[in-house]
Amino acid sequence: MSNNQLKQANLANLPSHIDIPRYDRSQLKAGIVHIGVGGFHRAHQAMYINELLQTPGSEQWAICGIGLLENNRSLRDILVKQDYLYSLVVRHPNGQIDNKIIGSMIDFIFAPDNKQKVIDKLANIDTKIVSLTITEGGYNIDPLTGDLDLDNPDIAHDIAHPNDPKTAFGYIAAALKIRKANNSQAFTVQSCDNIQHNGVVTRKMLLSFTAQLDPELSQWIAQYVAFPNAMVDRITPVTTKDDIDYVAQHFGLTDEWPITCESFAQWVIEDNFSDGRPNWDLAGAQFVTDVTPFEKMKIRLLNAGHSVLGLLGSIHGYGTIDETISDKGFSDYLRAFMDLEVTPLLDELDGINLEQYKDTLIERFSNPNIKDSLVRICSESSAKLPKFIIATVHENLAAGRDCSLAALVIATWCLYSDKQVNQQQEAIDIQDVMGDELAEYAHQTTNHKLSFLKLEGLFGDLMSQAAFSQVYADAIEALYSPTSNIKNIMKNTLENKQHALALETK
Incomplete structure (x- = not known):
């Protein structure tokens, strides 16, 4: 592995103007499991956790990423090679640029290679929050009725084969079934997608899915699982070769998948969680009773x-x-x-x-x-x-x-x-x-x-x-x-x- 590859051992070699994790990543625990590790997640939720981790006391709130789709394989390979680190290039309207290394992700599980490992991770009692950026399409909403599209082939597959899931709902249901059987605390399901009333939508779709799969589980989820609504905002363009070249030039390290974003970020969250939550407000988020x-x-x-x-x-x-x-x-x-x-x-x-x-x-x-x-x-x-x-x-x-x-x-x-x-x-x-x-x-x-x-x-x-x-x-x-x-x-x-x-x- 090259000495100029972005990885933990090379952080000390970075120029002083690069903001690097000032916390001991070896002491972190993944209390958040995030499904759908795209650019927005890495510029938003993972950034907020990174800022929170700079202050001692939040070590249990690091992130384990989950990739459900085959096209996540290259991302998995890059993140593993880079010790799950990546660059965040924050571009202000006046031309100022903030260069950061984000260290809040400490693991990434690629579901097509090991579905049971994903289910076990979600079911593990250390997992307090399962968060999502799966885009509107990932919720499988029927555009005519607003209900779950039960005719979607992947949804139909997951109902018929609950131990061989393909969708986020399939994995979440399989893990919550284990939690219920073990009489364990439920985790929070937290949508971070740009959908109005994203928590309400997620709850409705998951309950519809589990009603078909296991009505008793569906009732348990309705009673014990929290689905906080949130408003998220940060413009995050798709990574280009120019972004990769910028990092190579200004960081002196190779990052194969950096993220560029605007300087503005907003996250307004309803304070409704099943099993604790990070103090995101200390990193600039806002907790409210109604979003x-x-x-x-x-x-x-x-x-x-x-x-x-x-x-x-x-x-x-x-x-x-x-x-x-x-x-x-x-x-x-x-x-x-x-x-x-x-x-x-x-x-x-x-x-x-x-x-x-x-x-x-x-x-x-x-x-x-x-x-x-x-x-x-x-x-x-x-x-x-x-x-x-x-x-x-x-x-x-x-x-x-x-x-x-x-x-x-x-x-x-x-x-x-x-x-x-x-x-x-x-x-x-x-x-x-x-x-x-x-x-x-x-x-x-x-x-x-x-x-x-x-x-x-x-x-x-x-x-x-x-x-x-x-x-x-x-x-x-x-x-x-x-x-x-x-x-x-x-x-x-x-x-x-x-x-x-x-x-x-x-």
């Missing part, structure tokens, strides 16, 4: 803000979030949307100054060191916009408020789905499971301005609400004009809104 208003703030401002920039910027011809928001016309429009159509719907939150939060969002979106592509942002808009933007429209209409800024974004989504080119006539790469259906309804717009709104599964009754349909039709007319220019349309829409508000306040 709902924090989730609403993030979804309606950050996630919606991404979609506003993504759709409008794509039609103009921009490629990334930072490129789009560096254009004052787009940043002004986004800030007005956040201030005038979202903020009035949000609750006051402990520890959160909404004006500062919005300022921070603009700064984060502007970060030139985090290249977030509009194609990624706009992918699966049919799953995102009902939660991010359309819910805001319905609430504003119910309160008798104008929603013309959001109406233009939705009208732009129609144009985006219909023409599938930007205003330079360059093709737009649309990635959406409903793409064909969206295009079908959008294609009818030239004959019927409101045709896109006929997709009631997405829009509800917006077509029949005159306060919305009129401003939407005006936006469609402007967008479909032969001389259409998205920046001019945004400017006119914003000026009309501000003019109307000025008249109201007189």
Whole structure:
């Protein structure tokens, strides 16, 4: 093994500006078993644990990673070679870079090689928390019913073969069955995925799964297992060769899978655990009794803000979030949307100054060191916009408020789905499971301005609400004009809104 390989023995050789673990990793115990060791986990939860471990007294809260999929094999090989260490390159909007080595992971089990070892690790009483970043797809939710998709082949397999699991739920159920049989304390199941009410969703899916598998176990889980909801936030792009080269140059060590992320991180957690928890609040997380208003703030401002920039910027011809928001016309429009159509719907939150939060969002979106592509942002808009933007429209209409800024974004989504080119006539790469259906309804717009709104599964009754349909039709007319220019349309829409508000306040 090379002397310039990232591993425990070589940490002492690192330059002094590299932040390395200042705790004795040989004394750590894996109280957390994490399923789905992707970039976000390594930039978020594992980072919080790393910071907590710098203070003595939390040694029992290190992490054992679990890889369920065959494509996790290379990650396992790299982590083993590197003593489970990896680099975290934190890029600030002003160009400052924080270089860290994260040491909070002390083991990694590759399930395809030894499924029983995973089950035994989860069942071991030292495991207090089983956490998840398995993406929305890993929860196997039926998009039509919101229930567990029992027809999914892997779910069906795990119900039929409980000792040969493939899914996270299969492994968790097998381990909890052992805990129940041994009359042991249940562990907490903690979702760290970017899903609204992620704890509620995880509980619902696991109980549905175990109800099919073992009804008595399902009742035991419902009684004894905690599923805390949490709101997670940190932009973490996919690792590139440039990231690997940066670490080699600035650390003087080879890290085959470093992580780059933005400087902002947020984690708001409901304080509901089965068998103890780390003091994550000492590392910057926030414990609350109800995460709902924090989730609403993030979804309606950050996630919606991404979609506003993504759709409008794509039609103009921009490629990334930072490129789009560096254009004052787009940043002004986004800030007005956040201030005038979202903020009035949000609750006051402990520890959160909404004006500062919005300022921070603009700064984060502007970060030139985090290249977030509009194609990624706009992918699966049919799953995102009902939660991010359309819910805001319905609430504003119910309160008798104008929603013309959001109406233009939705009208732009129609144009985006219909023409599938930007205003330079360059093709737009649309990635959406409903793409064909969206295009079908959008294609009818030239004959019927409101045709896109006929997709009631997405829009509800917006077509029949005159306060919305009129401003939407005006936006469609402007967008479909032969001389259409998205920046001019945004400017006119914003000026009309501000003019109307000025008249109201007189």
